Amino acid sequence: MSTTDVSSSTESGHVAWVLAATCLVWIMTPGVGLLYSGLARKKHALSLIMLCFLAIPIVSVQWFIWGYSLAFSRTGGPFIGNLQNVFFMNLQWDSGPTNASKQVPEVLFAIFECMFAVITPALIIGAVAERVRLLPTVIFIFIWSTLVYDVIAAWCWSKNGWFATLGGLDYAGGIPVHISSGAAALAFCIVVGRRNRPSSPHNIVNVILGTVLLWFGWFGFNGGSAVAANKRAIMACIVTNLAASFSGLAWMFLDYFKYNKLRAVSFCSGAVAGLVAITPASGYVAPYAAAVFGIVSGVLCNLAVAMKRLLGKYDDAMDVFAIHGIGGFIGNILTGVFADQNIVSLNGDNINGGAVNGNFIQILIQLSGSCSGMMYSFLVTLIILYIMNIIPGLSLRLDGEDGTDIIEMGERAYRFDEEPETRNAIIEKGDVESVDIESANNENGDVERSDSESTNNEVV
Amino acid sequence: MSESLYISLDNNQQLTMTNDTNPSEKFIRGDVAWVLTAACFTWLMTPGIGLFYSGLARRKNALSLIMLCFLAIPIVSIQWYTWGYSLTFNKNAGPFIGNLQNVFFLNLDWDSGPTDASQNIPEHAFAVFECMFAILSAAIIVGGAAERIRIFPTIIFIFFWSTLVYDVIASWCWSKNGWIAKLGGLDYAGGIPVHVSSGASALAFCLIVGRRLEDNGMKPRRVIDVIPHNIINVVIGTIFLWFGWFGFNAGTAMAANKRAIMACIVSNLSASLGGLTWMFLDYWRNGNLYAVSFCSGAIAGLVTITSGSGYVSPFSAVIFGVIGGAVCNFAARLKFILNFDDSMDVFAIHCVGGLIGSILTGAFADKYIAHYSGEFSWELNEAGELDGTDITEHGEAAYCFADAPEENVIRINDN
Numbered sequence: 001m002s003t004t005d006v007s008s009s010t011e012s013g014h015v016a017w018v019l020a021a022t023c024l025v026w027i028m029t030p031g032v033g034l035l036y037s038g039l040a041r042k043k044h045a046l047s048l049i050m051l052c053f054l055a056i057p058i059v060s061v062q063w064f065i066w067g068y069s070l071a072f073s074r075t076g077g078p079f080i081g082n083l084q085n086v087f088f089m090n091l092q093w094d095s096g097p098t099n100a101s102k103q104v105p106e107v108l109f110a111i112f113e114c115m116f117a118v119i120t121p122a123l124i125i126g127a128v129a130e131r132v133r134l135l136p137t138v139i140f141i142f143i144w145s146t147l148v149y150d151v152i153a154a155w156c157w158s159k160n161g162w163f164a165t166l167g168g169l170d171y172a173g174g175i176p177v178h179i180s181s182g183a184a185a186l187a188f189c190i191v192v193g194r195r196n197r198p199s200s201p202h203n204i205v206n207v208i209l210g211t212v213l214l215w216f217g218w219f220g221f222n223g224g225s226a227v228a229a230n231k232r233a234i235m236a237c238i239v240t241n242l243a244a245s246f247s248g249l250a251w252m253f254l255d256y257f258k259y260n261k262l263r264a265v266s267f268c269s270g271a272v273a274g275l276v277a278i279t280p281a282s283g284y285v286a287p288y289a290a291a292v293f294g295i296v297s298g299v300l301c302n303l304a305v306a307m308k309r310l311l312g313k314y315d316d317a318m319d320v321f322a323i324h325g326i327g328g329f330i331g332n333i334l335t336g337v338f339a340d341q342n343i344v345s346l347n348g349d350n351i352n353g354g355a356v357n358g359n360f361i362q363i364l365i366q367l368s369g370s371c372s373g374m375m376y377s378f379l380v381t382l383i384i385l386y387i388m389n390i391i392p393g394l395s396l397r398l399d400g401e402d403g404t405d406i407i408e409m410g411e412r413a414y415r416f417d418e419e420p421e422t423r424n425a426i427i428e429k430g431d432v433e434s435v436d437i438e439s440a441n442n443e444n445g446d447v448e449r450s451d452s453e454s455t456n457n458e459v460v
Numbered sequence: 461m462s463e464s465l466y467i468s469l470d471n472n473q474q475l476t477m478t479n480d481t482n483p484s485e486k487f488i489r490g491d492v493a494w495v496l497t498a499a500c501f502t503w504l505m506t507p508g509i510g511l512f513y514s515g516l517a518r519r520k521n522a523l524s525l526i527m528l529c530f531l532a533i534p535i536v537s538i539q540w541y542t543w544g545y546s547l548t549f550n551k552n553a554g555p556f557i558g559n560l561q562n563v564f565f566l567n568l569d570w571d572s573g574p575t576d577a578s579q580n581i582p583e584h585a586f587a588v589f590e591c592m593f594a595i596l597s598a599a600i601i602v603g604g605a606a607e608r609i610r611i612f613p614t615i616i617f618i619f620f621w622s623t624l625v626y627d628v629i630a631s632w633c634w635s636k637n638g639w640i641a642k643l644g645g646l647d648y649a650g651g652i653p654v655h656v657s658s659g660a661s662a663l664a665f666c667l668i669v670g671r672r673l674e675d676n677g678m679k680p681r682r683v684i685d686v687i688p689h690n691i692i693n694v695v696i697g698t699i700f701l702w703f704g705w706f707g708f709n710a711g712t713a714m715a716a717n718k719r720a721i722m723a724c725i726v727s728n729l730s731a732s733l734g735g736l737t738w739m740f741l742d743y744w745r746n747g748n749l750y751a752v753s754f755c756s757g758a759i760a761g762l763v764t765i766t767s768g769s770g771y772v773s774p775f776s777a778v779i780f781g782v783i784g785g786a787v788c789n790f791a792a793r794l795k796f797i798l799n800f801d802d803s804m805d806v807f808a809i810h811c812v813g814g815l816i817g818s819i820l821t822g823a824f825a826d827k828y829i830a831h832y833s834g835e836f837s838w839e840l841n842e843a844g845e846l847d848g849t850d851i852t853e854h855g856e857a858a859y860c861f862a863d864a865p866e867e868n869v870i871r872i873n874d875n
Contacts, residue, residue, distance in 0.1 A: 011490055012488050012489075012490025012491045012493075012494070012580075012715060012716040012717065013489060013490030013493060013716070014490070015490065015494070015716035015717065015720070015721065016490045016491065016493040016494035016497065016716035017493070019494055019497075019706075019710060019716060019720060019721065019724060020493075020494070020497045022706070022724060023501060023703060023706040023707070023724075026702075026703060026706070026728075027699065027703045030695075030696075030699040030703075033695075034692075034696070037692065045692060046691055046692065046695075046751050049692065049695050049751075050695070050749075050751045050754065053695060053698075053699075053754070054754070056728075056732060057731070057732030057733065057735055057736050057758075058732075058736075060728050060729060060732045061729070061733070061778075064725075064729060064774060087774070087775065088725070088774055093718065105718060105721060107718070107721050107722070107725065108721045110725075111721065111724055111725045111728070114728070134749050135749070203692075206692065209696075213699075229490075229493075408748075408749060409748055409749050409750060409751060410746065410747075410748030410749075410750060411688075411691055411748070411750055411751055411752065412691070413690070413691050413692050414689065414690055414691075414692070415519065415687055415688070415689045415690075416519050416689060416690075417519060420687075421518050421686060421687060422674065422684045422685055422686050422687060423684075423685040423686075423687060424674065424680065424682065424684050424685055
């Protein structure tokens, strides 16, 4: 005798895949944190991974309170939702709120989309690595999620969103996640200013580990956006892997021509760029197109990294704007080119298709969404940050020799073979009156690298 | 649009779903997919706790800590396969322990699991999923006696502890005939068998083994407070734990159903609030936003929600997280006051957190959430009716204090 959760439109297979995808997207956020942490100097390692990790609780709570409602409420407007679904109330069990999510309960769609909302602000952190205060950034994440992410997500994914009703194609979040975070990163690093010292990666194994978690989770990010275990989910997984592969290799070989070395950081940056570019297209394009996405994004994002040196005005530490902003933009435009009716019809849906189907207008539609998302995110982020900087106590910039870890967190990421090993010994020595790790360290953080090494700094 | 499910009436005139390609298979494929995935996620929790402990210790002990936790995987996997599963979940088990009918995974039923919740999956899937719980429980204890134990005796200890403690308590709580289950006690994913038992055992372990020595090799007057050698590893360990906990709690639904979804949501919320609470409590106390505080708090929140993950609403999860984080934070100070060297706060986080979680489950369990796992059930599948908080609360309070002192050599004041 089986006891089953039978209802006509929800099946356990779909729920199983979307549940798994939810967890996979969850682990992308710590992946971003590890990636950024490894790329920064040792004395900022901990604060970078913690800022990204802290995005998880902050945005999870924000999403539960009103984020989901503002982005996805069924009776929302074309630009923003309403407060009908605050605290996950009034969610329907039979189907999700969008056309794509009819196969699963709405509450599963809500927790799945929560993970998208979580990773987006975590991406921004990289741009202002090594020079930003923790608490104001955490407050910024809460505000930004509400005023920028939820709004853009409502445009693109809500049933009534203007971009969706216009026929814009954004499968897993080129505009709400990548373009918006890239533009916000640009605004953030302009407001906060340049770093005082050159920097270079302190732990490339962590960079690789972070890329591993990102690529692994991206299968859930793109494949799970089918919100069903169907052929389109399978195709999304295929194109995701291909795009990341092509892009990683493209970036790495481009850097080989420049520096004559096969660098790990290059491959990792390239892989992420390819994943970013394929994101809006993952449910619409065929595998051959994924190769194009990969190569184009790998090359163009690599060149975009050089932009910050040419323009000279902004210090985007981890090249968030180049990879996520520009990469997302490229991905969205290419979606307009390569979106294929045959792929979409794999699960019975219909679209007008992209340029390959003769529908060249799609490119303009994509352009409209990308540009408006980029402008909106950039401007609103600038305003939020400018206001925050004025309010006493919420200023964002942090300067200091000792590094963010010691100053903001009172901890150091690594202690290898150092004396003393316990806080009791520090107290008994009589040097300090309270248990204070900062005082226990007589020397400052790590040793500064020589200038010649630092100029060869292809941080992304 | 998928025609993979085939609805029919079975012998008892109950609606049942089978697979069209092989109608004799009575399990639901989607549910099996989720439980298998959840088993893999839960597996990852053990290396996660190894990394967590390893990062918190001194560099010279880093490898032994992660290896002790990692070694729990093969030891307990073998023990589970040999007789652990049988002693815990045997269908003809007694109220206190099972029998040896299912040793070496013999006589398992492909059609359904041995408990009411696991009717949709084969018993084999249930067995391998529960194996991961047994592994994790043993690995947790290692932290209590970190930096001062020998590896070989410890792995022998793990084998026997799993048999004599974990299997016994798990059969009380989860076996169909277990006395706590029959009493109506609610423990969804293992507050008692996994966390309270391992936390209390860790306390016993650290009392037996004694305090760590100081830097100069002398026995200290007070408990020493070690500075972590690699906090990045602590964070990575917490990442694997939190990620795996989705499988731990949501997989306990034994199906890809609404209860699994709800367990996912409440786990995430409780961890978030637990982490923030512990971190801000330490910020208020010390003026710094410690990474270790956030990680400990997130784990405390997850431990707290474990018993209640299939019974409570998202609102309640917020309360679970805040209370769990706060109480465990205060409990972590106990080792300095009472002078026992629980290196990684295993007692404070797991035992105290598990107890708090059990009590709060009694307060906040909601029968509407429990019914999410069977809309078409003509009879109740849950162990007992969940009507009101009084009976469940008394039942909860009674049993969770009943087993905690069992593992303690010296009773700590737990009133």
